[in-house]
Amino acid sequence: xxxxxxxxxxxxxxxxxxxxxxxxxxxLLLRWLLFKPALRYLDKRREAIHEHMEAARRSExxxxxxxxxxxxxxxxxxxxxxxxxxxxxxxGERILAEAKQAARHEAxxxxxxxxxxxxxQRETALAELREAYAGVAVMGAARVLDREINQDDHQxxxxxxxxxxxxxxxxxxxx
Amino acid sequence: MFEQLxxxxxxxxxxxxxxxxxxxxxxxxxxxAILMSWIAMAVLVVLALVLRRGFRQRVDEKPxxxxxxxxxxxxxxxxxxxxxxxxxxxxxxxxxxxxxxFLYVLVCNWMSVIPYLSSPTQDLNVTLGLxxxxxxxxxxxxxxxxxxxxxxxxxxxxxxxxxxITLVGEISKPLSHAFRLFGNVLAGTxxxxxxxxxxxxxLVPSGLNLVxxxxxxxxxxxxxxxxxxxxxxxxxx
Amino acid sequence: xxxxxxSAVGISGxxxxxxxxxxxxxxxxxxxxxGPAIGEGMAASHALDGMARQPEMRSALMSTMVLGQAxxxxxxxxxxxxxxxxxxxx
Numbered sequence: 001x002x003x004x005x006x007x008x009x010x011x012x013x014x015x016x017x018x019x020x021x022x023x024x025x026x027x028l029l030l031r032w033l034l035f036k037p038a039l040r041y042l043d044k045r046r047e048a049i050h051e052h053m054e055a056a057r058r059s060e061x062x063x064x065x066x067x068x069x070x071x072x073x074x075x076x077x078x079x080x081x082x083x084x085x086x087x088x089x090x091x092g093e094r095i096l097a098e099a100k101q102a103a104r105h106e107a108x109x110x111x112x113x114x115x116x117x118x119x120x121q122r123e124t125a126l127a128e129l130r131e132a133y134a135g136v137a138v139m140g141a142a143r144v145l146d147r148e149i150n151q152d153d154h155q156x157x158x159x160x161x162x163x164x165x166x167x168x169x170x171x172x173x174x175x
Numbered sequence: 176m177f178e179q180l181x182x183x184x185x186x187x188x189x190x191x192x193x194x195x196x197x198x199x200x201x202x203x204x205x206x207x208a209i210l211m212s213w214i215a216m217a218v219l220v221v222l223a224l225v226l227r228r229g230f231r232q233r234v235d236e237k238p239x240x241x242x243x244x245x246x247x248x249x250x251x252x253x254x255x256x257x258x259x260x261x262x263x264x265x266x267x268x269x270x271x272x273x274x275x276x277f278l279y280v281l282v283c284n285w286m287s288v289i290p291y292l293s294s295p296t297q298d299l300n301v302t303l304g305l306x307x308x309x310x311x312x313x314x315x316x317x318x319x320x321x322x323x324x325x326x327x328x329x330x331x332x333x334x335x336x337x338x339x340i341t342l343v344g345e346i347s348k349p350l351s352h353a354f355r356l357f358g359n360v361l362a363g364t365x366x367x368x369x370x371x372x373x374x375x376x377x378l379v380p381s382g383l384n385l386v387x388x389x390x391x392x393x394x395x396x397x398x399x400x401x402x403x404x405x406x407x408x409x410x411x412x
Numbered sequence: 413x414x415x416x417x418x419s420a421v422g423i424s425g426x427x428x429x430x431x432x433x434x435x436x437x438x439x440x441x442x443x444x445x446x447g448p449a450i451g452e453g454m455a456a457s458h459a460l461d462g463m464a465r466q467p468e469m470r471s472a473l474m475s476t477m478v479l480g481q482a483x484x485x486x487x488x489x490x491x492x493x494x495x496x497x498x499x500x501x502x
Contacts, residue, residue: 013192013203015300019212020308026216027275034223035271037230038249255475351486358489361496398482401475 134162208298215282215295222278252277259404261412265316269407272312276305277400280356284392287364288384294392297361299353306353309403313410320411352402359395363387433502437495444491451484 138158195202229242238246252274253266260266280296287294295301318326330341367387371380418424459477463470 012303013205013300015205015208015298016304016307018204018209019295019298019301020304022209022212022216023275023279023305023308026219026279027272029216029220030223030275030278031271033220033227035274037227038245039267039270041230042249042253258472258475351489354493355482355486355489358492358496362492365496394478395482397475398478401479402482405479 130162130165133165134158137161137165205298205300207293208295208301211286211293211295212283212301214292215279215286218282219278249274255401256404259401260408265408265411269404273400273404276309276403277396280305280399281393281396284360284396285389287360287367287392288388294360294364296356297364299357302357302360303349303353305399306349306356309352309406310349313403313407316407317410348406352399352406355402356395356399359391363391433498437498440491440498441495444494445488448485448488452481455480455484 138154138161141157191205191207192203193206195204226241226245226248229239229245253270256266256270256273257263260269283294283296283301285294286292287297314326317329321329330338330345332341363383364387367380367383370383455477459473462473
């Protein structure tokens with residue numbers, strides 16, 4: 001091996017080939033050390049990102065589905081509630097009507113009872129009055145006649161008077 | 176003080192060649208370029224080993240610093256490839272090749288900034304080798320995707336009598352590809368050296384290194400990789 | 413006659429070749445840089461127009477612009493190469 005001086009451009013020499021060999025070795029080394037793993041790594045990461053995005057999309061879809069579901073349920077519940085309200089309003093009206101009816105009946109019954117009672121009271125009062133009249137009349141008569149009459153006469157007389165009074169009272173008092 | 180730097184200029188246009196005598200053949204090569212290329216390889220392998228730790232982590236955990244670095248680097252290259260290749264499977268298939276090309280050229284370009292190191296890419300052999308390799312790869316892929324007949328017919332388009340021009344165009348592809356990188360890097364080196372030797376040995380070369388070494392180095396590496404992508408894409412598509 | 417002048421002033425043929433090399437390299441670089449400069453400027457200006465109109469396309473325009481400028485620069489690189497060959501090789 002010896003040396004000599006050459007100029008820059010004049011010679012195309014074996015440096016070209018040796019450098020290409022160097023480059024080939026470097027290419028193989030770097031491919032083995034760096035680029036193969038790098039590409040694999042980038043692929044893996046891209047896949048992971050893609051997967052994440054896919055998952056996000058899926059969960060978004062699920063959320064949308066859930067939202068729809070909820071809205072549907074909400075609508076159904078609202079309908080249900082409206083129906084129930086309607087039903088209960090009808091029920092209430094029915095109950096109210098029934099109660100009114102019952103109250104009306106009751107009132108009528110009470111009024112009738114009261115009338116009956118009044119009637120009865122009046123009967124009693126009339127009877128009492130009649131008796132009082134009779135007593136007063138008999139006493140008056142006894143005083144006028146001023147004589148003693150026996151028991152039978154007395155009773156008969158009273159009965160006659162009562163019946164006359166009755167008729168007279170009934171004629172004058174009954175509406 | 177400038178006199179001490181003068182040898183730099185004397186040997187600016189020259190290269191020290193090693194001659195290996197192997198049974199009658201004498202194999203000439205540039206020791207410096209090969210050495211620098213090894214350094215670039217070592218840097219990249221160490222970088223790969225460091226970045227590799229980013230894979231240890233599970234996908235859904237919070238990214239570490241290494242992982243963020245890895246992400247931004249791989250993501251940048253992948254984004255460019257997906258944007259410039261017309262087919263996604265081809266982009267995936269060519270990812271290690273183009274990424275290695277880009278990183279290798281980038282590190283090589285940046286090496287000229289460091290003292291005692293020089294860019295391998297300022298040697299025409301290196302860039303021409305890479306460009307020819309890209310060209311061969313593109314043609315092989317074209318034959319594989321189109322089939323031999325259709326591939327050969329492609330040279331007769333748009334018109335058969337334009338074949339010489341098409342051929343010249345085809346030949347100029349790897350040549351311009353190689354010369355672009357070589358010329359840019361070499362021009363940067365020459366400019367920095369000349370300024371350093373003849374004009375100002377401190378401070379100014381640093382700024383120039385920043386622009387020509389790091390800035391243009393990155394742009395040229397990017398352009399080299401993107402042009403490789405474009406050539407392969409055109410040849411296959 | 414030329415020989416006499418040359419020997420009288422102390423200029424050899426090699427000196428003339430050297431001078432021609434430098435002049436040619438300078439002209440080559442200077443003239444060769446005009447075209448790419450104009451082309452790259454136009455590319456950058458139109459890319460800027462596009463970016464101003466659609467800022468969201470910035471990254472795509474940027475990479476395409478750099479690619480286009482690199483291709484435009486090819487002719488400039490060729491002239492640079494010729495200059496380097498003239499300076500260091502010929």
